[in-house]
Amino acid sequence: MPEGHSVHRIARQFALHFVDKPIAASSPQGRFAAGAAEIDGLTMTDARAVGKQMFLEFDHRIWLRVHLGMYGAWDFAGDITADATTASANGRMGHTNQRGTTGQGGSANDNEESLASIGAPRRLRMAEQERLGEAIDSFPPEPIGAVRVRLLAPDAVADLRGPTACQVLHPEEVQAVIAKLGPDPLVDDTDEGRERFVNAAIRKPTPIGLLLMDQNVVSGIGNVYRAELLFRARLDPHTPGKLVPRETLEHLWDDWTYLLGVGVATGQMMTMDDLADDDYRNALANRDDRHWVYHRTGEPCRLCGTPIVMEMAAGRKLYYCPADQS
DNA sequence: GGGCGATGACAAG
């Protein structure tokens, strides 16, 4: 379920608390026993995200590639970071609460789960959303559910459940995977990334609504950001890529860059940032009421009142305003 | 306590 912003946040969690630490790897569920054995006892040397994929490096020579797919999740516990999410007037970008700080997280109506800081060792689930769980009474805690792989550092542990992909790769294999992916605003230089995206989209007969979801065209966009980006651009999702003006494609890239930055900073897919501060805060707090069109079938468009339309596109639900996006 | 949908991605036909 996670779109690109979540994966970058998870990679940051690993960078903060697992990189440069020796890792005991295991597969409590058993399905990844062989892979876990390959990295068991090695030191994690890098953690990075490209689009929806995450790559963890061990001893500068071997990588673990993880893709969470629809329902994958990482459960962290121990010495980890819970990011504070604030929507205060001067704090839209949020801030990172390092572990162990007293963490008064922000105003009272913010998301209390995201805001709490981790004083005592706690569980933290990182998937499409982040949820702070109960304190643990011993370390490491027992795995919960079907854990494909457990990565245990001296003071922190990460359990992976339900991934689409989890495999050990050599450096050249990692390069091959990354080479096939479209640009990621947080990985690729902006000008070069924008040009790659535009060139990949501008001649295609494929509808722009499908191109934005194609990870070979641009990395990290999922069903929520797809719908919201198209609405923000007032663009008809059915428009073939070759009929979308270059400047509109450039704008889509720039807006994706912006939304991804907000998402990584706050942990929220906040796409209605041009509301007044009070409304913005309210939208952030109310998860069902924070998007322009996503998941709003039949509800009035926030701009023109026309009922939002939902249709299936390549097996996924596509939401748009038939009046504003025409 | 059962059924269903989900913020992916892929292969098969």
Add this chain to the structure above:
DNA sequence: TTGTCCTCGCCCA
């Protein structure tokens, strides 16, 4: 286009 991977939270009884 459809089926499959695989898991969980939510909705409804």
